[in-house]
Amino acid sequence: MTLQRGLPLLLQQYTALFKKNLLLSWRSKRATFLQLFASFFFILLIFCIQAAMEKSFASSTALKTVTDPTALISPPIPPCEDKFFVNLPCYDFVWSGNRSSKVTQIVNAIMKNNPGRSIPIEKVRSFVDPEAVDTWLMANPLLVPGALHFIERNATVISYGIQTNSTPEMNRGRFEDPTFKFQIPLQIAAEREIARSLIGDPNFNWVVGFKEFPHPTIEAIVALDTIGPTFFLAVAMFGFVLQISSLITEKELKLRQAMTMMGVFDTAYWLSWLTWEGILTAISALLTVLFGMMFQFDFFLKNSFPVVFLLFMLFQFNLIGLAFMLSAFISKSTSATTVGFFVFLVGFVTQLATSSGFPYAKKYSRMIRALWSLFPPNTFSQGLKLLADATSTPQDPGISWSKRAECGPNDDTGCVLTINDIYLWLLGTFFLWFVLALYFDNITPNASGVRKSIFYFLKPGYWTGKGGNRVEEGGICSCIGSVPPVDHITPDDEDVLEEETLVKQHSMEGLVDPNVAVQIRGLAKTYPGTTKFGCCKCKKTSPFHALKGLWMNIAKDQLFCLLGPNGAGKTTTINCLTGLFPVTGGDALIYGNSIRSSVGMSNIRKMIGVCPQFDILWDALSGEEHLKLFASIKGLPPSSINSMVEKSLAEVKLTEAGKIRAGSYSGGMKRRLSVAVSLIGDPKLVFLDEPTTGMDPITRRHVWDIIQETKKGRAIILTTHSMEEADILSDRIGIMAKGRLRCIGTSIRLKSRFGTGFIANISFVESNNHNGEAGSDSREPVKKFFKDHLKVKPIEENKAFMTFVIPHDKENLLTSFFAELQDREEEFGISDIQLGLATLEEVFLNIARKAELESAAVDGTMVTLDLTSGSSVEIPVGARFIGIPGTETAENPRGVMVEVYWQQDESGSLCISGHSTEMPIPENIPVTDPVAPGHGGVNLLGRRGRRQVQGIVIDPEFATFTRSGSTSSRRFSRSGSSRRFSS
Numbered sequence: 013m014t015l016q017r018g019l020p021l022l023l024q025q026y027t028a029l030f031k032k033n034l035l036l037s038w039r040s041k042r043a044t045f046l047q048l049f050a051s052f053f054f055i056l057l058i059f060c061i062q063a064a065m066e067k068s069f070a071s072s073t074a075l076k077t078v079t080d081p082t083a084l085i086s087p088p089i090p091p092c093e094d095k096f097f098v099n100l101p102c103y104d105f106v107w108s109g110n111r112s113s114k115v116t117q118i119v120n121a122i123m124k125n126n127p128g129r130s131i132p133i134e135k136v137r138s139f140v141d142p143e144a145v146d147t148w149l150m151a152n153p154l155l156v157p158g159a160l161h162f163i164e165r166n167a168t169v170i171s172y173g174i175q176t177n178s179t180p181e182m183n184r185g186r187f188e189d190p191t192f193k194f195q196i197p198l199q200i201a202a203e204r205e206i207a208r209s210l211i212g213d214p215n216f217n218w219v220v221g222f223k224e225f226p227h228p229t230i231e232a233i234v235a236l237d238t239i240g241p242t243f244f245l246a247v248a249m250f251g252f253v254l255q256i257s258s259l260i261t262e263k264e265l266k267l268r269q270a271m272t273m274m275g276v277f278d279t280a281y282w283l284s285w286l287t288w289e290g291i292l293t294a295i296s297a298l299l300t301v302l303f304g305m306m307f308q309f310d311f312f313l314k315n316s317f318p319v320v321f322l323l324f325m326l327f328q329f330n331l332i333g334l335a336f337m338l339s340a341f342i343s344k345s346t347s348a349t350t351v352g353f354f355v356f357l358v359g360f361v362t363q364l365a366t367s368s369g370f371p372y373a374k375k376y377s378r379m380i381r382a383l384w385s386l387f388p389p390n391t392f393s394q395g396l397k398l399l400a401d402a403t404s405t406p407q408d409p410g411i412s413w414s415k416r417a418e419c420g421p422n423d424d425t426g427c428v429l430t431i432n433d434i435y436l437w438l439l440g441t442f443f444l445w446f447v448l449a450l451y452f453d454n455i456t457p458n459a460s461g462v463r464k465s466i467f468y469f470l471k472p473g474y475w476t477g478k479g480g481n482r483v484e485e486g487g488i489c490s491c492i493g494s495v496p497p498v499d500h501i502t503p504d505d506e507d508v509l510e511e512e513t514l515v516k517q518h519s520m521e522g523l524v525d526p527n528v529a530v531q532i533r534g535l536a537k538t539y540p541g542t543t544k545f546g547c548c549k550c551k552k553t554s555p556f557h558a559l560k561g562l563w564m565n566i567a568k569d570q571l572f573c574l575l576g577p578n579g580a581g582k583t584t585t586i587n588c589l590t591g592l593f594p595v596t597g598g599d600a601l602i603y604g605n606s607i608r609s610s611v612g613m614s615n616i617r618k619m620i621g622v623c624p625q626f627d628i629l630w631d632a633l634s635g636e637e638h639l640k641l642f643a644s645i646k647g648l649p650p651s652s653i654n655s656m657v658e659k660s661l662a663e664v665k666l667t668e669a670g671k672i673r674a675g676s677y678s679g680g681m682k683r684r685l686s687v688a689v690s691l692i693g694d695p696k697l698v699f700l701d702e703p704t705t706g707m708d709p710i711t712r713r714h715v716w717d718i719i720q721e722t723k724k725g726r727a728i729i730l731t732t733h734s735m736e737e738a739d740i741l742s743d744r745i746g747i748m749a750k751g752r753l754r755c756i757g758t759s760i761r762l763k764s765r766f767g768t769g770f771i772a773n774i775s776f777v778e779s780n781n782h783n784g785e786a787g788s789d790s791r792e793p794v795k796k797f798f799k800d801h802l803k804v805k806p807i808e809e810n811k812a813f814m815t816f817v818i819p820h821d822k823e824n825l826l827t828s829f830f831a832e833l834q835d836r837e838e839e840f841g842i843s844d845i846q847l848g849l850a851t852l853e854e855v856f857l858n859i860a861r862k863a864e865l866e867s868a869a870v871d872g873t874m875v876t877l878d879l880t881s882g883s884s885v886e887i888p889v890g891a892r893f894i895g896i897p898g899t900e901t902a903e904n905p906r907g908v909m910v911e912v913y914w915q916q917d918e919s920g921s922l923c924i925s926g927h928s929t930e931m932p933i934p935e936n937i938p939v940t941d942p943v944a945p946g947h948g949g950v951n952l953l954g955r956r957g958r959r960q961v962q963g964i965v966i967d968p969e970f971a972t973f974t975r976s977g978s979t980s981s982r983r984f985s986r987s988g989s990s991r992r993f994s995s
């Protein structure tokens with residue numbers, strides 16, 4: 013099948029990714045609804061706030077057109093309780109000058125003649141002079157709204173003064189003007205009653221009226237002006253947070269990494285997000301303007317539609333660019349809301365400063381304005397201000413499209429920025445964010461801690477596609493220490509050495525065997541140690557050699573199984589081969605393409621399929637959609653995608669579930685889908701990293717069938733922790749430990765070379781009373797037969813069967829031995845004889861133990877073996893047979909020993925699971941102590957502070973003893989390759 017390349021592939025990827033984005037938004041309806049319709053709720057809120065404000069200012073005639081103003085005629089002195097803020101009991105007014113009887117009469121007349129209400133005596137208080145009033149006021153705050161001070165100068169002159177608080181008061185949105193409410197009524201009353209007193213006519217008519225000018229509406233209440241910037245920033249935050257969260261989720265779940273492995277173009281990835289977010293932003297801005305018009309805001313009605321729409325759209329689009337850039341620095345999708353909240357808070361504060369005039373006025377320097385305008389909420393806030401100013405009074409016509417580059421009539425900033433300038437700023441800063449987003453995306457470490465160099469764009473190869481995609485490790489702010497070289501160790505295993513020699517020979521001769529799919533040439537990977545400089549401390553990690561030089565060939569049409577304990581370097585090998593990690597040394601050729609060259613790697617990506625250890629799935633997409641997406645990314649011809657996807661789903665038995673979202677799949681279904689993804693596009697080389705993890709036995713068998721089927725015509729590299737899986741599926745197995753290949757070959761070869769030997773299972777006929785003998789006695793002859801001929805005892809026995817382990821060195825005796833045993837089956841009461849090789853699990857454990865032992869020898873790692881006898885000895889990690897010092901007796905002149913059983917803990921390290929019963933150390937067994945010379949009885953300080961004895965290490969090569977029981981339960985599986993001797 014010819015895969016798409018170049019521009020058609022870019023377009024195909026772009027379309028598929030765009031569709032993926034659309035589906036993700038569609039599937040998270042609530043979030044998308046909020047992103048699009050949040051403006052409705054905020055505009056409704058602004059509308060309500062505006063209505064409330066208009067209500068509280070209803071008495072203000074500035075908000076109305078006044079053609080026939082009504083006069084305010086001789087307003088009465090109001091009761092003091094009407095004052096907004098007053099302490100009770102209060103006084104309607106106080107006065108001074110009470111030594112004058114004339115003045116007292118005048119005040120009495122004021123109280124009596126107050127229009128509409130006589131003022132009672134207890135509501136008025138008199139004083140001698142103004143100083144006495146001041147002293148009283150000082151001691152009794154908020155008890156009276158005003159004071160009158162009278163002085164009788166002579167018979168025809170009475171002076172008066174008024175004392176009131178002139179500060180207007182606000183209470184719950186109402187406004188109290190002390191001049192009109194208290195001062196003027198007091199003034200009119202005082203003047204009226206002084207005049208009547210002087211004239212001597214108590215009914216003298218004294219009427220004073222107040223009337224404002226007729227006027228049109230002078231001002232409008234624009235709530236949008238004050239709260240608009242904050243509210244619209246909040247609206248834009250929904251899109252911002254969702255965008256950051258989508259991008260980071262794809263990074264966090266390594267979906268981005270998986271797409272990269274499949275050869276996605278960065279351009280297609282970013283453009284697909286940009287277009288989709290552009291569409292959402294445009295719809296959201298359009299809805300904002302329409303809702304604003306629906307609620308009859310002058311801001312939206314008077315300013316021309318494109319002017320307002322463009323401001324909202326460019327602002328939200330700009331924030332999306334900012335989200336792209338910030339996403340490069342965030343590694344957890346849960347942080348998206350925190351980042352959104354932080355940006356909102358900063359925006360809120362800077363918008364407050366902007367609305368107070370900073371720095372968009374001539375008095376501020378251009379530089380400050382430019383820096384301030386980099387943050388989108390600031391320019392947006394200024395844009396809103398310009399549009400709000402242009403509609404602040406009913407007479408203002410708003411800004412039309414043609415006048416967008418002109419300063420408005422109400423512009424009090426000295427015209428430093430027009431709405432058109434704001435568009436240009438928002439557009440310019442968007443491109444700045446976008447370019448920075450691409451740059452930081454490349455130079456900040458991805459989920460695997462890999463990034464490009466900070467000057468990657470300066471390398472010509474980056475632009476020509478020939479190089480420049482090289483990746484390195486460590487954070488931008490971390491210094492990578494020098495990487496110590498890996499010592500080359502000649503493998504001690506003959507098969508590994510042979511493989512290495514063959515590959516080296518091919519490599520030197522420049523030969524590539526046509527049957528070889530992958531040739532690994534001394535692949536080495538060292539994770540660099542880094543030094544991170546924090547504010548108070550310096551964090552150092554040392555370099556770690558994860559791969560120490562791998563040499564091997566993996567043939568076409570072959571399934572190669574890579575086994576090894578946790579941390580052996582299997583995933584690292586796969587990550588290096590798939591180009592996710594840069595290699596430190598060596599190389600690998602995949603169908604002749606070097607993984608060290610970018611061109612080679614881009615060719616390799618087209619011919620590989622990868623099923624990583626983790627599931628590369630979007631919860632919201634169905635199985636079918638996943639396969640279609642990855643098929644498009646790989647460049648399958650569009651016409652073949654549907655049929656290919658159907659076939660793949662059928663292969664992994666997901667046809668029924670194909671339309672269901674992957675989020676509701678079980679763990680096994682997800683793994684099967686990941687396997688299907690790796691096989692899409694008929695890749696020539698497939699990497700399966702623990703593909704059956706988490707599957708039930710039935711599903712696992714099914715996936716094995718799929719793998720068996722797909723083996724034809726392609727190479728598969730499989731890693732697994734299931735020995736059964738490796739045994740069944742693999743053509744060849746390599747076992748790695750501590751970054752090195754420890755053995756390589758077919759399953760049978762490994763079992764025969766590294767297993768304990770042969771396992772013989774003898775089953776007995778049901779009647780245990782054969783030949784008249786009873787109970788276990790009936791089996792004694794069989795035991796004796798094994799002991800006499802092969803010198804082995806049973807490792808397990810019960811009524812029905814016995815199990816013997818026969819060492820390899822007895823192999824030449826086996827044919828005649830089993831022939832005789834078969835002949836005497838009836839005599840021994842045997843119903844079935846099975847002979848098998850040791851299991852792969854045993855091989856694996858032996859190799860892992862050996863590697864641990866080696867590493868313990870280098871590191872000197874010792875552990876304490878607590879013996880059932882109560883004593884304890886220090887032994888090297890991984891040692892199998894241990895002699896106990898000080899146990900020499902006349903009967904056992906060499907002392908006793910135990911076999912130590914090991915298992916791996918959660919971190920993959922070996923730990924003791926038990927030991928056998930003590931047995932005599934046979935004659936002529938060499939004993940070695942790899943850790944401390946002068947073995948046997950070296951005294952060490954034990955973990956409880958006691959002196960502890962170091963055990964004697966006995967070389968397992970010579971330790972061909974039979975086991976006679978153990979302190980831990982050990983089961984020997986009777987599966988594996990076996991020869992069957994059946995009666």
Ligand SMILES: Nc1ncnc2c1ncn2[C@@H]1O[C@H](COP(=O)(O)OP(=O)(O)OP(=O)(O)O)[C@@H](O)[C@H]1O
Nearest residue numbers: 461539556558576577578579580581582583584585
């Ligand atoms: N990015 C990294 N930085 C530093 N060390 C790492 C990094 N990735 C892996 N390692 C180390 O490299 C070693 C090999 O890891 P790797 O994941 O290849 O092992 P593995 O054989 O695949 O193990 P498993 O069976 O658990 O998947 C481990 O000790 C691991 O801690």
